[in-house]
Amino acid sequence: MCYKSYFKMSIIYILLTISLIMASIFLGIFIWNLRQGQFDDDYTPSIRMLFEDTPTAPQPPKGEQ
Numbered sequence: 001m002c003y004k005s006y007f008k009m010s011i012i013y014i015l016l017t018i019s020l021i022m023a024s025i026f027l028g029i030f031i032w033n034l035r036q037g038q039f040d041d042d043y044t045p046s047i048r049m050l051f052e053d054t055p056t057a058p059q060p061p062k063g064e065q
Contacts, residue, residue, distance in 0.1 A: 033039065
């Protein structure tokens with residue numbers, strides 16, 4: 001009876017250790033990709049000129065004020 005409860009607790013410690021190791025690996029990969037520019041937006045600036053600007057009031061010619 002005591003052996004089973006000890007085994008259950010040791011599994012929790014093993015799984016907790018494995019999950020912390022995996023989380024630190026994923027965090028390291030994320031930071032590495034962030035520094036390498038993986039998440040930079042290269043597409044939006046090239047199509048920005050295709051979007052409509054907000055309309056502005058027409059400006060009178062310089063000689064007619």
